[in-house]
Amino acid sequence: MEKNIQFANRSGFNLKFYKYDSTRAEYGYKSAEPPLVVDFVNSCTLETTGDTVWATGGQGFKKLIGFDNPLEGTFNIETQITNTPVWAMIAGQDPANFDPKKIKFTNKSGRRKFYYIVECDTMFIDEDGINYVQEVTLHKASVNRAFSATYTGDGDPQSITIVLDLAANGDEDLVTMSFESSETEEMPVVPIVVDGATLALTIDEGETKTLLIADYINENGADDVKYTIGKDNDNVAISKIADGEYEIEGLVAGETVVTLNAVQNGETKVSVAITFTVVAI
Numbered sequence: 708m709e710k711n712i713q714f715a716n717r718s719g720f721n722l723k724f725y726k727y728d729s730t731r732a733e734y735g736y737k738s739a740e741p742p743l744v745v746d747f748v749n750s751c752t753l754e755t756t757g758d759t760v761w762a763t764g765g766q767g768f769k770k771l772i773g774f775d776n777p778l779e780g781t782f783n784i785e786t787q788i789t790n791t792p793v794w795a796m797i798a799g800q801d802p803a804n805f806d807p808k809k810i811k812f813t814n815k816s817g818r819r820k821f822y823y824i825v826e827c828d829t830m831f832i833d834e835d836g837i838n839y840v841q842e843v844t845l846h847k848a849s850v851n852r853a854f855s856a857t858y859t860g861d862g863d864p865q866s867i868t869i870v871l872d873l874a875a876n877g878d879e880d881l882v883t884m885s886f887e888s889s890e891t892e893e894m895p896v897v898p899i900v901v902d903g904a905t906l907a908l909t910i911d912e913g914e915t916k917t918l919l920i921a922d923y924i925n926e927n928g929a930d931d932v933k934y935t936i937g938k939d940n941d942n943v944a945i946s947k948i949a950d951g952e953y954e955i956e957g958l959v960a961g962e963t964v965v966t967l968n969a970v971q972n973g974e975t976k977v978s979v980a981i982t983f984t985v986v987a988i
Contacts, residue, residue, distance in 0.1 A: 708941070714839055719831070721746040722784075724796070725848055726803075727822035729877060736876050737824055743802045745793060748786040749866070750825065753843065755780035755873070757881065777785040778881050780873035782825065782845055787864045796821070797854055797869055823848050831886070838889040846876040846883065852907065887959040909984045917954055956984040 722745040726738035757778040761770040786793075791810065792802040798812045801821065823846040830838050851870035858865060875881050911915050944956040945965060962984050 712833055712839070714833040716829060716831045716841070718830045720747065720751045720827040720843070722751075722835060723826040724802070725824040725826070727824055727876070731878055733815070735824065740803055742826075743792050743796065745784075745786075750782050752783040752785075753780070753845075753882070754783075761873045777875070780881060781851075782848060782871040782873060784869040784871070785866055786869070787866045789867060791871075796850055797867075797943050799850065799852065820849065822874075823850075823871075824876075830889070839887050840887050842887075844883045845871065845873055845881045846878075847874040848872065890912040908978045910955060911987055912960050914956045915954060915956045917948070917952065 711908055723742040724745065725742045726740055727736050728734075728738040729736060730740070730933040731737060757776060757779050759773040759775050762774070763769060764771050791805075794810050795805040795807075796802040798810050799818065799821065800810065801819070823845075825848050827843040827845070829843075831841055832838055845940040848871040851872050854867060856865060856867040919971050923965060946954045946956075948954050962982060964982050
C-alpha cells in the first residue's frame with residue numbers, strides 16, 4: 708500500500724471485545740474465550756490525550772527540555788440497538804456468564820474488574836473507488852461505570868452511551884491502527900517451473916535431491932506467494948527447506964506423485980502434479 712493515498716471514511720465500526728488476560732502475552736493478551744461481537748453501534752469516538760511538561764531555564768524561563776506524560780484515552784460508543792451481553796458489560800458483569808433476566812449494577816465488594824481488548828474495523832474509500840480496511844485495536848480498555856440512557860415514548864429510539872477508559876497493555880501499547888487495501892493483486896497463472904521445467908524426475912533410492920520452484924516473487928512482483936507440496940504415498944520423503952525449495956529423499960523403489968501448489972492470499976492459484984520415479988541403486 709502506498710504511503711500518500713488519500714481516502715475518507717463514512718462507515719461505522721464493527722467491534723469485537725476480547726477479555727484481557729495478562730498471562731497470554733504471546734496471543735496479544737487475548738483470552739481464549741470467544742469475543743463479544745457488537746456490530747450494530749451507530750457511532751464511535753476515539754480520543755487520546757497526553758501532555759508534555761517542560762524544564763525551563765535561561766532568561767524568560769524558556770521551555771528547553773520536554774517530558775511526555777503517559778497517553779490516556781477514551782472510546783465513546785453510541786448505540787440505539789443493544790443486547791443483554793452489552794448491558795451486562797455496562798453493569799460490570801461478565802458478558803459471557805450472567806443472568807439475562809436480572810442484570811445488577813452494584814457496589815458489592817470483591818467483584819471482578821474486567822478489562823477488554825477491543826478490535827474495531829471499518830472501511831475507507833479513495834477517489835478511484837478502491838476500498839481500504841482500517842483496523843483499530845484498543846489494547847486494554849475498561850467500561851466506565853457511569854452511563855446514561857433516556858426512556859421516552861416519543862421521538863427517536865433510545866440511544867445509550869458507553870464510555871471505555873483506555874490503558875496500556877503489558878507492552879505499553881495503547882492503540883494500534885492498520886490499513887490494508889481490500890483489493891488483492893492477482894498472481895499470473897503460469898506453470899510452476901521445476902528443475903528447468905522438468906515435470907518427471909528420477910531419484911535413486913537413498914539419494915537426496917533439491918527441488919526448486921520458479922520464483923514468482925521476483926518475476927511477477929507478487930510478494931505474498933507461498934508454496935506448498937503434498938504427496939500421495941510414502942515412497943518419497945519431502946521436507947521444506949524454504950519457500951519454493953524442498954528436499955526430496957528417495958526411500959523405496961517405485962513411483963509416487965506429488966502436487967505443487969502456489970498459494971496467494973489463501974487461494975491456490977497454480978497446481979501442478981509431478982511424478983517421481985524412485986529407482987534402486
